[in-house]
Amino acid sequence: MPTIVVEVMPKAELLDPQGKAVAGALARLGKTEFSGVRIGKRFELTVDGEITDAVRADVEKIADEILSNSVIEDVVAITYPEAE
Amino acid sequence: MPTIVVEVMPKAELLDPQGKAVAGALARLGKTEFSGVRIGKRFELTVDGEITDAVRADVEKIADEILSNSVIEDVVAITYPEAE
Known part of the structure; x- marks a missing residue:
């Protein structure tokens, strides 16, 4: 089943205490x-069936x-599997 | 400054309660x-200077x-910026 990856990061201008700790x-x-x-966060969404435009x-x-809080986060990438 | 992205996911065989909730x-x-x-988690590491083999x-x-706990997580990708 195809998997879509959504990547979310805290907005650049925000403090990132966890990042600072690392x-x-x-x-x-x-x-x-x-x-x-x-x-930030990385989501893998598994899709039942084809990945249509819908x-x-x-x-x-x-x-x-749902996956990001637009006040403090940005969706930085949505990656679709290469069409087989 | 170049940024390297490290992506970490929970091991496939593990329960992912947060994922289930979403x-x-x-x-x-x-x-x-x-x-x-x-x-999972997405780390952006900003590097001072060149990205050498070291x-x-x-x-x-x-x-x-450091960025992953090998008992419960896998490093699924490390992405380096395209050489400019």
Whole structure:
């Protein structure tokens, strides 16, 4: 069954405390080549049957309204499986 | 500054309660074309300077040891920016 990937990140201008914590851990481990870390979410939606235009429209609506909070997050990518 | 994306998902055989909750919400909203939802994490690591082989090796190690818990998660993708 085809799987669609929706990727959501916190808005760039927002503080990302979790990301800062990971960046701090990397620096303490001597991995100083990284200047920043940001953490978001990755959704895999498995579709029953074909990915039609209607499904694509639904996914975009769901991504904006359910999978992300448009006040603090951006949908940065929606990836459809290559047509087999 | 170049950004490397690391994507981590819960292992397929594990229960994903958050994913189940979202799938349930989609069904209640009448979006019945989706048979499953799984939720993972997406990390953006900003690199100071060039992405050398040493940086790539570091990212792979960090992805396995810090950004994911190998007992319950898999690193499903590490994406480097196209060389400009």
